[in-house]
Amino acid sequence: MSNPAFASLIDAIRGHYRNADFIPLHAPCFNEQAKALVNDCIDTTFVSSVGQYVTRLEEEVAAFTGAKHAVAVVNGTMGLYLALKVAGVRAGDLVLTQSLTFVATANAIKMLGAEPVFIDVDADTYGLSADVLQAFLNEQATLKDGVCMHRASGRRISACVPMHTLGFCAEIDRLIDVCSAFSIPVIEDAAESLGSTLQGRHSGTFGQSGVFSFNGNKIVTTGGGGMLVTNDDALAAHAKHLSTTAKISHAWLFEHDEIAFNLRMPNLNAALGVAQMQQLPDFLREKRALAEKYRGWIETIPGLLSLREPKNSQANYWLNGAILPDLPARDAFLQQSNDAGIQTRPLWTPLHRLPIYADCLRTEMPHTEWLADRVVNLPSGVVCHG
Numbered sequence: 001m002s003n004p005a006f007a008s009l010i011d012a013i014r015g016h017y018r019n020a021d022f023i024p025l026h027a028p029c030f031n032e033q034a035k036a037l038v039n040d041c042i043d044t045t046f047v048s049s050v051g052q053y054v055t056r057l058e059e060e061v062a063a064f065t066g067a068k069h070a071v072a073v074v075n076g077t078m079g080l081y082l083a084l085k086v087a088g089v090r091a092g093d094l095v096l097t098q099s100l101t102f103v104a105t106a107n108a109i110k111m112l113g114a115e116p117v118f119i120d121v122d123a124d125t126y127g128l129s130a131d132v133l134q135a136f137l138n139e140q141a142t143l144k145d146g147v148c149m150h151r152a153s154g155r156r157i158s159a160c161v162p163m164h165t166l167g168f169c170a171e172i173d174r175l176i177d178v179c180s181a182f183s184i185p186v187i188e189d190a191a192e193s194l195g196s197t198l199q200g201r202h203s204g205t206f207g208q209s210g211v212f213s214f215n216g217n218k219i220v221t222t223g224g225g226g227m228l229v230t231n232d233d234a235l236a237a238h239a240k241h242l243s244t245t246a247k248i249s250h251a252w253l254f255e256h257d258e259i260a261f262n263l264r265m266p267n268l269n270a271a272l273g274v275a276q277m278q279q280l281p282d283f284l285r286e287k288r289a290l291a292e293k294y295r296g297w298i299e300t301i302p303g304l305l306s307l308r309e310p311k312n313s314q315a316n317y318w319l320n321g322a323i324l325p326d327l328p329a330r331d332a333f334l335q336q337s338n339d340a341g342i343q344t345r346p347l348w349t350p351l352h353r354l355p356i357y358a359d360c361l362r363t364e365m366p367h368t369e370w371l372a373d374r375v376v377n378l379p380s381g382v383v384c385h386g
């Protein structure tokens with residue numbers, strides 16, 4: 001049965017997107033420059049991982065975010081893997097993260113043979129809760145010779161990976177304070193938050209390192225790609241070395257001093273990224289304007305709430321969302337909007353509910369469960385003028 005209040009929101013969305021028959025959750029928008037730079041890669045034959053656009057994109061992301069270094073990689077997932085690897089995460093370790101995230105966050109931890117520990121999120125930031133983290137560490141962890149140990153299992157706790165959910169900044173300053181007291185490095189999963197700032201400082205630049213994704217559905221895309229940012233010179237150099245098969249630089253010899261993979265972004269993808277970075281300020285402006293519109297539409301519907309930018313922060317509004325009153329209402333809205341050709345979706349199924357991660361250590365999850373049962377994401381791509 002169709003709900004007239006939902007129908008009014010659906011009509012408003014359709015109107016914003018110029019009455020298209022199908023409105024995707026997020027679609028990229030390319031300018032003429034993107035075509036010109038990709039063509040330049042083809043014309044010069046520099047299509048692979050050597051080429052000017054890879055370093056140019058690194059420089060531009062570093063300048064935009066204020067990070068000292070940026071290392072371009074094949075995607076965000078492998079960026080997280082690399083960030084954890086250079087942080088010293090090893091097989092058998094525990095790594096703290098949130099359950100309310102895309103599966104890649106936990107998969108990157110597993111890729112190193114470590115185990116995720118799921119911590120509940122905060123109700124106001126939708127990211128890892130500093131209070132819950134503090135309580136967990138106080139109860140279950142101890143510092144031993146400068147190393148954080150999980151008392152019951154005797155395992156090292158070697159990193160913490162908060163995620164800036166949907167581009168809303170997590171309480172990253174408080175999380176770093178909590179982790180510092182236990183000597184735990186913080187790696188920010190900033191895959192969704194390029195353009196988001198907290199107290200004027202860019203997400204991804206608070207922790208030891210941060211990782212952005214340039215997947216096709218993110219605010220800036222390179223087709224597939226990612227970027228690790230850090231202010232640590234040695235860490236950046238090590239990450240770049242490990243992303244290029246740990247080959248010792250030499251004009252003709254092939255010598256490698258670690259077992260490492262080819263994770264470097266190809267020039268073709270980077271060319272797309274350089275053109276996209278020019279559009280990023282416009283994307284951010286348009287997304288903020290759309291978020292304002294959504295707030296108006298959503299808050300006229302009784303029982304619906306919009307997602308709120310946390311205090312002292314600027315979200316990139318990568319994906320807009322609405323909070324429905326309960327799970328049946330959420331599902332009714334998803335049905336009605338998708339039937340009408342408006343692509344909407346729930347948040348990710350919390351990872352602790354997936355059979356592949358059900359056995360992991362975790363805290364209680366009241367905020368994770370509450371949000372997962374109620375939040376829907378709404379079409380948020382920019383209206384593209386080409």
Ligand SMILES: *Cc1c(COP(=O)(O)O)cnc(C)c1O
Pocket residue numbers: 075076077078101102104105163189191192213214215225226
């Ligand atoms: C998109 C995303 C990733 C992974 O990025 P890919 O570039 O697709 O590998 C990781 N974490 C979160 C939270 C994401 O949204």
